[in-house]
Amino acid sequence: MTNRILTALIIRIAGIFLLTKIFDHFGSYFLSIYLSATIARFDEMLIEPIDKFYFTGTFLIIANIVVSIFLFVKAEWISQKLIKSEKEIITELNPKSLSKVILLTVGIVWLATSIYLIPSFIEYCVILISKLSGNEDVELPDFATSNYILKTILALLLIFRIEKISNWITKKL
Structure with a gap:
């Protein structure tokens, strides 16, 4: 190929x-x-x-x-x-290349999901700021903010630190 x-x-x-x-x-x-x-x-x-x-x-x-x-x-x-x-x-299939493929795939999927959910995250932040500013009539939408932030950070770490993470994983094998 x-x-x-x-x-x-x-x-x-x-x-x-x-x-x-x-x-x-x-x-x-x-x-x-x-x-x-x-x-x-x-x-x-x-x-x-x-x-x-x-x-x-x-x-x-x-x-x-x-x-x-x-x-x-x-x-x-x-x-x-x-x-x-x-x-x-x-490419040859070895533990290091396989771990890189798996980690990179997970990182890309999580980052794509995070990008797709940016409008929902912005809407949640706007409503949260409105509620914190004193507007008590506003209800917060159901959005897993901590999950969103954690997956975004982990996705960026997996993508940009793939070499170090795969070295650490293969060293443990």
Whole structure:
């Protein structure tokens, strides 16, 4: 396997992952829009915010579909632009390389989850600041802040200190 083939494979997987993210919010987004629009009272009171929310969300879903299909279809072209030299990837399976792969995979998944949850974390912080400022009517949303911060820190440590951690793990074997 070459660098270019591996990059094209990763880009295709990213395109598929991006396409599947549509279904995470699809039900709640469209259900909230259409249920709100069917109730006459909400339709009269909230017509402008609902329209704005509907068009913004619909545009983002369409953009998501277009980008994911582009990544999936044009993966070889993108990998040729990113990787100029065609080098063969040669690895041997040993405890150190296996521990690096596992640690790096866990770190990347945790970091991707953290990036995906940034809007929820910001919303939680804004509501927490509002509550601490004296607004007692505000309820804090259900968000595992300590879990979010801990996984983000651990992900960054796993990614940037992979060599030292894998050396420590293989030394213990």
